[in-house]
Every structure is written in structure tokens, then in C-alpha cells.
Amino acid sequence: MGNMDKKPQITKENVKALFESPYVRVADLQYAPGKHYYDATRRTMEDMVAVKPEEEFENMLPDAVSCIVILAMPGEEPKLLLSYEFRYPAGQYLLSVPAGLIDEGDKGKADAVLVTTVREIKEETGLEVRETDTVTVVNPLVFSTPGMTDECNALVCAVLHPTDLSSLSQEGAVGSEQFDGFCLLTKAQAMEVLRSGRDERGKYYPLYTWAALMYFVSDMWQPENR
Numbered sequence: 161m162g163n164m165d166k167k168p169q170i171t172k173e174n175v176k177a178l179f180e181s182p183y184v185r186v187a188d189l190q191y192a193p194g195k196h197y198y199d200a201t202r203r204t205m206e207d208m209v210a211v212k213p214e215e216e217f218e219n220m221l222p223d224a225v226s227c228i229v230i231l232a233m234p235g236e237e238p239k240l241l242l243s244y245e246f247r248y249p250a251g252q253y254l255l256s257v258p259a260g261l262i263d264e265g266d267k268g269k270a271d272a273v274l275v276t277t278v279r280e281i282k283e284e285t286g287l288e289v290r291e292t293d294t295v296t297v298v299n300p301l302v303f304s305t306p307g308m309t310d311e312c313n314a315l316v317c318a319v320l321h322p323t324d325l326s327s328l329s330q331e332g333a334v335g336s337e338q339f340d341g342f343c344l345l346t347k348a349q350a351m352e353v354l355r356s357g358r359d360e361r362g363k364y365y366p367l368y369t370w371a372a373l374m375y376f377v378s379d380m381w382q383p384e385n386r
Contacts, residue, residue, distance in 0.1 A: 172205075175188070175189055185200070185201050185202070186198060200308060200309040202223050221273075222262070222302075225259060225314045228375050229241040234323065237346050239346055240373065241285065242255050242256060242345065242372070243257075243258065245340075246338035246340070254359075254365055255353075257369055258280050263279075273300070283332035286329030286332060292321050293319060296317045298375060301313070319381060328342060343360065
């Protein structure tokens with residue numbers, strides 16, 4: 161039995177900014193008199209997910225895109241392309257998927273998620289998405305950790321068919337991005353990373369990496385399984 165009628169109502173008047181910077185904000189969501197919940201967000205106070213009406217919530221654009229990049233090269237076993245990116249809150253290079261925020265200038269575009277996907281793959285891997293490649297939205301919006309933040313990502317799978325990997329590069333890193341090499345996994349190797357819960361360096365990895373690994377080993381990326 162649902163509890164929809166009893167859910168707390170958070171209005172714009174009950175949202176208070178506690179900290180604001182160009183990149184992250186902390187908001188106080190007062191959901192009842194004297195009751196407060198705190199939200200770390202990339203959004204402005206006016207665009208908070210918590211205050212969106214149902215229809216707007218169900219059709220909103222995610223903050224960013226996380227890319228599941230699969231290399232299907234001629235004569236070779238398909239491989240999942242991941243990279244080691246420095247994650248500042250963890251203080252470690254963690255096995256990660258190519259990902260990036262949707263640019264403000266792209267948010268009004270119908271294909272904003274796909275535009276972001278192509279751009280981030282190029283920036284973080286050096287590979288170009290070509291006409292012979294396929295880019296598919298796996299999930300239009302998933303929340304990261306909604307008990308702490310309203311941040312959300314689209315999950316997109318890009319199956320690329322390069323003839324070689326001579327253009328594979330991390331020199332397109334921008335801003336705070338720091339990388340330490342790539343990791344190309346066959347299905348068997350990806351299964352081992354899933355089973356162990358650690359990458360080949362012995363480190364834990366992000367949930368979005370786990371999602372990419374699961375999508376790859378389940379063969380959901382294959383045309384007949386979409």
C-alpha cells in the first residue's frame with residue numbers, strides 16, 4: 161500500500177541556501193515545522209529537485225551523463241573501456257566511466273544527453289563517435305545517493321568500432337580532471353572485477369562503474385537484448 165498522500169511537501173519558500181559556490185551548494189529542506197533535511201546539490205535554489213511538481217520531476221533533465229563505452233574492434237573480443245580518474249573526495253585514482261556535466265548551452269536541446277555523451281567520450285578517451293557507431297540511452301536519469309544529494313546522471317551506452325587505438329588519449333582532460341591510464345576489460349575480466357569488488361589495483365570503485373560492468377557482462381548492450 162502506498163504512502164503518496166502522506167509524503168512531506170517541500171516548497172520553494174522552505175528551501176534555504178546554507179552554502180553556495182559556483183560548483184556545489186548545500187540547501188536546508190524544511191519539510192515540516194522545525195524539521196530539516198540537508199541536500200548537497202549542483203542546482204540553484206530555484207531548480208531544486210525537491211520542489212519540482214510531479215510532471216516537471218518526471219520529465220527533468222539530469223545533471224550529467226555517465227558513459228558505458230564498449231569497443232567492438234574487428235576480429236577482437238569486445239572490451240569495456242574504463243579509466244583511472246582521480247576522485248578528490250576519495251583521494252584515489254578510481255576505476256571510472258567517462259562522464260561529464262551537461263553544458264548550460266545544451267540544456268535546451270532535445271538531444272542534450274547524446275551531445276554530452278559524444279563530447280565527454282572525445283575529451284576523456286580521444287575517441288570519436290562515428291556514423292558506424294551506436295549511442296543508446298540506457299536510463300534517462302538515475303540518482304546518485306538521494307539520501308544526501310539530488311545529483312542525477314543519464315546512463316548512455318556507446319558501442320564504438322575503431323580499427324585501432326592509436327587515438328586513445330587522456331590529453332583532453334579539462335579543469336580539475338586528472339587521469340592515470342585506461343583499463344580495457346574483456347567479459348571474463350569484467351566478471352572478475354565484479355566478483356572481487358575491487359579493480360586490478362586492489363581499489364574499490366564507484367557505483368556507476370559497477371553499473372557499467374553489469375551492463376557489459378549481461379550482454380544488454382547487444383542489439384538483440386536492447
